[in-house]
Amino acid sequence: MIVCDMQNDFGTAGGMFNRAGLDISMIRGAVGPTAEVLTAARHAGVKIIYLKMGFQPDLSDLGSEGSPNRVRHLRFRVGETVRAPNGVESRILVRDTWNTDILPEVKPQAGDIVLYKHRFSGFYQTNLDAILKQLGIKFLIVTGCTTSVCVESTVRDAMFRDYSCVLLADCMGEPVGYGLPRSNHEASLLVIQTLFGWVSDSEEFIKGLEVRPIAAARDQR
Helix, strand or coil: CCEEEEEEHHCCCCCHHHCCCCCCEEEEEEEHHHHHHHHHHCCCCCCCEEECCCCCCCCCCCCCCCHHHHHHHHHHCCCEEEEECCCCEHHHEECCHHHECCCCCHHHCCCEEEEECCCCCCCCCHHHHHHHHHHCEEEEEEEECHHHHHHHHHHHHHHHHEEEEEEEEEEEEEECCCCCCCCCHHHHHHHHHHCCCEEEEEHHHHHHHHHHHHHHHHHHC
């Protein structure tokens, strides 16, 4: 299971999105279903990998001068020192700060893997592919935010590497286009369902985990 960027900068009041004036209600709405999925997945022995968007303190991995990654993130004040809601000094989208901490409702547990990334895709210049291959994993259950940016980028790169991805639609959110008749969230799910993977939801996934032990016990008779 991949949990993509469920961190304070994207899903908490006082984080980067909230400070920029973006509506984060759809990300907050995905927290509850994601927490339920994680509980069920851990009970079933599913390996969980967290991806966190975060840059080095000197922003050396932000990209070269004028690069799209640098330009777009600087618009969101990446690297700026801020006061977190809990009173500590922090920095926007910088590693090992409050801003890049995982949301407490879905925080990692012992045995989970946590990886930083500095581009939208979880595969770009990270150890994600090597870890998955070492574990012998071919199927990915994907959750997180945002649907049309980091989630979709990661799923596309996963498909290019022959991983089969299932996205849990209610365990992710996307501010861009939210509330429009045809949102970016829905557009990403449509293109992924059509070409890059499959789409389900938390209820169906949890049901599948409940059925699996019954099927396994039947097969052993």
